[in-house]
Structure formats: C-alpha cells, structure tokens
Amino acid sequence: MKDRKIFCLNNISEVGTAKFRNGYTLVDSMDEAAGVLVRSANMNEMEFPENLRAIARAGAGVNNIPVERCSEEGIVVFNTPGANANAVKELVIAGLMLAARDVVGGADWVKENADNPDIKKAAEKAKKAFAGNEVLGKTLGVIGLGAIGVQVANTASQLGMDVYGYDPYLSVDAAWHMSRAVHYAETLDDLFEKSDFITIHVPYMPSTKGMISREGIAKMKDGVSFLNFARDALVDEEAMAEALESGKVKCYVTDFANPISAHMKHAVVLPHLGASTEEAEENCAIMAVKELQDYLDNGNISNSVNYPNLSAGICTSVSRVAILHRNLPNMISQITAFFGKNGLNIENLSSKSKGAYEYTLIDLDAKMPHDTVERLKEIDGVLRVRRLSPKD
Secondary structure: OOEEEEEEEOOOOOOHHHHOOOOOEEEEOOHHHOOOOOOOOOOOOOOOOOOOOOEEEOOOOOOOOHHHHHHHHOOEOOOOOOOOOHHHHHHHHHHHHHHHHHHHHHHHHHHHOOOOOHHHHHHHHHHHOOOOOOOOEEEEEEOOHHHHHHHHHHHHHHHHOOOEEOOOOHHOOOOOHHHOOOOOOOOOHHHHOOOOEEEEOOOOOOOOOOOOOHHHHHHHOEEEEEEOOOHHHHHHHHHHHHHHHHEEEOOOOEOOOOHHHHHHEEEEEEOOOOOOOHHHHHHHHHHHHHHHHHHHHHOOOOOOOOOOOOOOOOOOOOOEEEEEEOOOOOOHHHHHHHHHHOOEEEEEEEEEEOOOEEEEEEEEEOOOOOHHHHHHOOOOEEEEEEEOOOOO
C-alpha cells in the first residue's frame, strides 16, 4: 500500500498513533500531509494544502475546524463521538454530588481556617453551613440522550434517582442502551417542571445556542441545580447568574470558565476537565487514527461531520474510485455514464448523501488511468476524486 504522511497539530496520544500501519509517517508540517490529527488547535484561519485529504478531531466538538470550507475543498472531517463518554459521565456524576453537597464550600472553609489551633472544634460548629441533600429519591432531568447523556441517565438511575430524559432525536442505538428505569419526557417544559437536578448533553449548533433561556429557567423548580458539561453557549449565562442571585437556581456546576461564569455566586466552575483523562485521550486518539487510516487506505467514511458514512469494506478490487461531490440531481447518472464512455466496467457502486454533499465509492475491474481521474473532476459538482487500489 501507498506510504502516507500524517501531521499532528496537537500532541496526540502515542497509544493512538501506534495504531497506524507500517508505511504511515508522522511529519512536522501540514504541507506534505494527507491527513491531520487535531485536538483543540484552532484551524479556522488556516490554509490547507491541495494534498490534504482528511482531518480527524480526537474529540467530539469541531468548532475549531472550518467544516463548511473543508466540505467545499473535498476534505473529510471526522470526530470521535463516544470515545470520551465515560470520562465526561464520571465528572458529571461528581458534579451532581458537588451540587447536592457543599463539598467545595467546606473544603474552602478548612483552607481558610488552617492556622486555627482549635480547627477541629470549630469545624463541628461550622459544618452546618455546608449541609446538603442526598440524591437518592431526587429527580434528575437529562437533556440530550446521546452517548454521554445515556450513560449519565443510567448511572443516576443506579444511584436511586428518578430520571427523566428528553431528546427529540433519540437514536435507536441510544434507546437500546438506555435503562428501562429512565422515563422519557415528552417536552422540555415537562422535564423542567419535574427535575430537582438538570444536566445538559446536546451538541452546540445555532439551533441550540442559548436553549437554556431566561424563560426556560423560570419554568424550573425553585432551588433546582443545573449542570453543564456540554458547551457554555447552550446556557444564557447572564440569566443563569440572575437566577443564582435570586435563589431560583440553587447551584450551577459548569465545566466552562469564562468571564461570566467565573464571577457567578453559588456556582462551581471547572476548567474544562470533562475529557481530561489519560484513558479518554487514548480512546479518542485510537478512534481518530482508525477513521483516518480506513478512509485514506480504503475510502471508507465513519463518523464524519460533513460527509455521509459509507463503507465498501477493504479495498480488494483492481481499482477503487472515491468521489466527493455535491448532492445534485443526475449526479450518479453522469458519473456512471462517464465510466461507460471510457470503457471502464463498474463492479460495485455505493453512494450516500448528507445534506448538500454526497459520497460515491466505485469498484472497477480495471485500473483507472490518471488522466481519466482528471477528466472525471470536470463534471460540474464533483469536488474531489481519489483513486485507490490494494497496491496503493
């Protein structure tokens, strides 16, 4: 198979990069790379070389990648959904306990009184100020039932909580993995009204920005605790600050430190620790490497945010052609007609679309000449053509 060069824009776990087959080389510049591995580095203002085929984000969010521009340039963008789910789930459960019991306040009191020789006696008097509640028997509302939300819901149920989940886009896979003990809330308002604690686990998009609004907070129970380990922009934090001041919201636990959250009263603000575990970084790196290698070697796509998932298995045909193109009427007819006119027999064809873009994989029983590849690119709507074979 063809040797391929990969550029790591951030430090990527060696446990992951070790999964590349022989022939893959890590290079020091994007200029010669076929693929890029990235975690948090901002790529939005970067220019991409013509030879760049794919970007794999070792994590879920892709706000640091210009996805639309990549789509237009025929660059497939991957992420790693679920790879860090357990790490985030565990921190959410820790956040739940921090919201229920004033552990942070108590720990701060001890530090402030560390030089008091009678601290032991003083602590017995002071501890009532940090008294909290148990979560057993309380109601938890989980907004978003993806990989993380389902794990949080299941674990909270095992802790003896009454759990309600809300997700209008609940997938079949998520439903299979969700405990029967988890109730399904028909509306967000229904979840707001029932919950003593609420945690949010939805992706950040224009449609979800500020979805926890002043109006939504008003519909919540008095004294509710709210957990945000998804994205800070999902919450109207000025409205949240007001609700904390008034006592409408008892506690806000967020993993996103910013100028607003850092000054909130009755808030526990963490420095984005959700996926910051050695295991999560390794899992994300392994998944990103596998996605990148399968695409570069075989043309298969899984967990792409801008092109559809499509697999034709390991490339064993004489020639495989991978075509990234717009999702337009008559595109497949034009592509198949092109192969027919050039005397190339199609053994297998698979095609799927995702929004404005489509991906087509074609296996041929003869090698496709390079000049034919170039002429295929001339079809209006074709963005990129790659020619693969077992020998490449």
